[in-house]
Each structure stands twice: as structure tokens, then as C-alpha cells.
Amino acid sequence: MFNNNYNFLVKLLHYSIIGNKIIPELLFDVENFLFKKKNKSIEMNHQIYVTGLARAGTTILLNTIYDTKKFASFTYRDMPFVISPNIWNIVSKYLKSKKSIERKHNDKMMINLDSPEQFEEIFWNLKTSEKYIFKDHLRYHQIDNYNLDLYELFIKNCLVKYKKFNYLCKNNNSLLRIKSLIHKFPKAKFLLSFRNPLDHSISLLKQNINFSNLQKKDNFAKKYMNYLVHHEFGLNHKPMIFKDLKKSASEHNDVNYWLDQWINFYNFIKKEEFKTNPNILFIDYEQLCKNTKFELKRISNFIGEEMFDNIGDKHFSFKEYKSDEFYFDKTKIEQSIEIYNYLKN
Numbered sequence: 001m002f003n004n005n006y007n008f009l010v011k012l013l014h015y016s017i018i019g020n021k022i023i024p025e026l027l028f029d030v031e032n033f034l035f036k037k038k039n040k041s042i043e044m045n046h047q048i049y050v051t052g053l054a055r056a057g058t059t060i061l062l063n064t065i066y067d068t069k070k071f072a073s074f075t076y077r078d079m080p081f082v083i084s085p086n087i088w089n090i091v092s093k094y095l096k097s098k099k100s101i102e103r104k105h106n107d108k109m110m111i112n113l114d115s116p117e118q119f120e121e122i123f124w125n126l127k128t129s130e131k132y133i134f135k136d137h138l139r140y141h142q143i144d145n146y147n148l149d150l151y152e153l154f155i156k157n158c159l160v161k162y163k164k165f166n167y168l169c170k171n172n173n174s175l176l177r178i179k180s181l182i183h184k185f186p187k188a189k190f191l192l193s194f195r196n197p198l199d200h201s202i203s204l205l206k207q208n209i210n211f212s213n214l215q216k217k218d219n220f221a222k223k224y225m226n227y228l229v230h231h232e233f234g235l236n237h238k239p240m241i242f243k244d245l246k247k248s249a250s251e252h253n254d255v256n257y258w259l260d261q262w263i264n265f266y267n268f269i270k271k272e273e274f275k276t277n278p279n280i281l282f283i284d285y286e287q288l289c290k291n292t293k294f295e296l297k298r299i300s301n302f303i304g305e306e307m308f309d310n311i312g313d314k315h316f317s318f319k320e321y322k323s324d325e326f327y328f329d330k331t332k333i334e335q336s337i338e339i340y341n342y343l344k345n
Contacts, residue, residue, distance in 0.1 A: 011220055017080040018227045024126050027084035032153050035086050039156045046071070046166040046303055047155075047185055051174040052193035053265045054232035055203040057285035059117075060316060061193060062170035064296070066116045068307050072162035073116035073169060080227075082122045083154070085161045104214060104221075105207060118171050121229040123154045132176055133238075138231060140242040140268070143180035152184070172232060175265065176240060182279050189303055192269065194343050195285040197262045197336035198323040204258040205326075208233035242268040255326045259336060266339050275342075284344055289316040 017023055032039065048071065050062045066073055074082050077095060081088030097113035111117070125133065127150060131141040143151075155167050174181065174190070181188060194200075211234030215222040222236050231238035237252065239261055248260035274280050281302040288295040296308045 014080045014224065014227065018082070018122055019223070021126055024083045024122075027081065027087060028126070028150075028154070031084040031087055031157055035157060035160055038160045039153060042156045042159050042165065044155070044159065044165060044167055046305070047188040048166070048168045048303065049174050049181070049188060049190045050168070050170040050193065051172060051178075051190060052283075053200065053204075053262060054172050055200055055207060056193040056195050057283075057288065057316070057318065058170050058172065058193050061191060061283065061288070062116055062168070065168055065299075065307065070164070070307065071166040071168035072159050072164035073167070074119035074158055075114050075116050076111065077113045078119060078158075078161075082119045083126060085157055089161050104211070106210060116168065116170065118173075118228060118230065120154070120169050121171055121173055122227070123151060124173070124177070125227075125229050127151075133229065137238050137241045137247070138173065138176060138229070140176050140240070141180075143177050143184075145184075148180060148184040173229060173240075175268070178274075182277070186279070188279060190280045191283050191299065191302075192274070192280055193283040193285050193288075194266060194340070195318065196320075197259060197266075197340050198326075198328065198333070199319070199321050200262050201255050201258040201328075202321040202323065202326060203319070204233060204261065205253075205255045208237065208252055208258070211235070240265060256329050256332055259328060259332050263332065263336050263339065266343060267335075270339050270342050282343055285316075286318055289318045292316055 017027075048065065050058050050065070052058050062073070065071060074085070077092050077097075078085045078088065081092075095113060100110040100112040100115075103111050127147045128141070128143060131143075132139045159165065159167060175192075178190065182190075211221075211225075215225075215235045222234065225231070225234060226236055230236075239247065241247070242264065246264065248257045248264075250257035250260060275282060281299065283295065283299070300307045
């Protein structure tokens with residue numbers, strides 16, 4: 001996440017590169033021209049997408065897979081030139097990674113210059129923003145073949161830079177275009193993470209308060225999240241709207257609003273019967289924490305290759321909240337638990 005110590009010039013660089021579309025479009029074209037030969041020679045082996053509603057453990061799952069050193073993924077080192085990682089690498093390879101710091105979520109997740117993050121959304125914002133980014137929501141949509149072909153080039157540029165044949169992405173917005181991605185990449189694998197809806201809703205509420213306070217103090221924080229299409233919580237929050245265009249009647253400071261977001265997100269998954277889709281594996285984050293070795297083995301089996309044999313023991317943890325300290329609508333509880341049981345079974 002952004003650094004409070006960003007000076008004026010660094011902020012200006014971010015605005016110039018990812019705060020508009022003219023320069024990134026030009027850089028993307030130049031990147032594709034300069035690395036066309038290398039790009040064509042790349043044959044992707046594994047293509048893994050970690051997704052889920054924010055606060056579902058997607059970041060730690062991303063980091064665990066990335067720690068295998070078998071995957072390329074966009075990292076903080078690629079910012080703000082994510083759209084042209086090989087051109088920027090001429091400079092960025094000399095940047096020294098400083099000591100890891102806790103990210104702004106205050107959740108003990110440590111990051112540094114070489115940590116992966118949800119940066120590929122910069123591409124979708126550049127190429128397809130009019131299809132899914134609206135004033136008060138993000139919308140489920142289909143991607144045309146032209147932009148899917150460009151996206152493949154974008155991925156391969158990442159593989160060229162990191163000299164890998166496996167691509168890894170964590171993106172909470174992937175569900176908004178998941179069918180288009182599967183259509184384009186029939187061998188791609190999606191790890192769809194979920195957790196108890198009441199705990200999840202409370203966590204979202206707390207992060208909304210955290211980021212709203214942060215963005216009130218630092219306007220660049222809000223701009224930065226807009227650049228990355230990070231609208232999960234905070235002053236720039238935008239709910240995801242799927243096919244039924246249903247919006248919550250609750251306010252953002254009400255835990256029921258965030259339970260509505262949980263229901264909206266995972267009920268779409270239930271309605272689309274994604275559990276029967278061979279490209280998607282459901283990850284119960286609580287089980288990942290309690291039965292880590294078993295769940296990581298299950299992920300390896302799903303991918304089709306042993307992934308975690310050289311990374312040592314991984315310790316996952318989750319926080320259980322006292323839901324009786326919050327007023328939850330009983331009808332919403334029943335609906336969410338029904339969906340939750342579907343996801344688990």
C-alpha cells in the first residue's frame with residue numbers, strides 16, 4: 001500500500017503515469033513493440049487467480065503461492081509503470097528494497113518493494129473502465145476479444161520481466177469478469193476464497209472506518225486507491241453490482257451494509273453454480289488456517305503440480321469477532337448462512 005513518506009515528485013509521477021490514460025497507452029504500445037519477440041516466445045504453463053471479497057485472506061494466500069518462487073506477479077517495484085514493466089525495469093532493478101513495513105490495513109501483513117499486489121487492475125482500468133467503473137458502483141461485464149488479446153500481452157510482459165512461465169494474480173475484482181477470463185484462458189485456475197459472513201462483515205466495517213479516517217487525513221491515499229480501482233472500502237468505496245443491480249439500503253457505518261456486500265458477492269457465485277466449474281476451487285479461509293497442510297495440498301492437486309514443498313511451514317491465522325456486539329438483521333443472517341453452507345459443502 002502507498003507510503004506516507006511519498007514526496008511531491010513521487011506523487012506527481014503516480015498521477016502522470018496512472019492518473020491519466022495517454023501516457024500509459026503510449027508506454028504499453030512501446031513495451032509491446034520492444035519486447036514483441038520475447039513475448040511471442042513465452043508459453044504460459046500455470047495461470048493462477050486468487051480472488052474473493054476483500055478481507056477473505058486473499059493477500060496471504062497470494063503471498064504463500066508467490067513465496068514458492070515459481071510465479072511471476074506484478075509487485076510494488078513495478079509501480080507506477082505496471083503497464084510497461086520491462087521498460088521501467090531499466091530503472092527499477094536498481095531500487096533497493098527497504099525494510100518491510102505493515103500495510104495500511106493494520107492487520108500485521110508486511111510488505112516491501114518486492115511484494116506482489118493487486119496491480120493488474122491498472123490494465124483493466126486503462127482499457128475497459130467504461131464497461132465497469134461507474135460513479136457509485138463497479139459492474140459485472142464481458143470483455144471483448146480484442147482487449148482479452150491485449151491483456152494476454154500484458155501478462156506475458158510480466159513473465160518476460162520476471163523470467164517465469166507461470167503467472168499469478170490476486171484481484172478482488174476478478175469476479176466482475178471471470179467468465180470472460182475463463183473463455184479466453186480455459187486452463188486458468190481460480191482460487192475463490194471465503195470466510196464466515198458475520199466475521200467477514202465486521203472486518204469490512206472496521207476497514208471501512210480505518211481507510212475512511214486515513215483518506216480524510218491524506219487525499220493522496222484516496223487518489224492512489226482510485227488509480228488501482230481499490231473500491232472495497234473507504235471514502236471511495238463502490239459496491240460490486242452483478243446481474244440484478246441490487247443495492248443495499250443500509251448506510252456504510254452499519255454492519256448490515258457489509259453483510260449485504262457479502263451476500264451480493266457470494267450469492268452471485270451460488271447462482272452461477274461456480275462450484276461445478278473445473279476452473280474454480282473454493283477456499284474456506286478458516287480451514288486454510290486450521291488445516292493448512294491439507295488445504296495447501298488440495299491447492300497443489302488443483303493446480304496439477306506440487307507447489308509448496310520448498311517454502312517451509314506456513315502459519316495462517318484468522319480473527320473471530322463477537323458478532324453479538326453488533327446488530328445484524330436476522331433475515332440477512334439466515335440468507336448469508338445458507339450461502340456460506342453452500343460454499344463449504
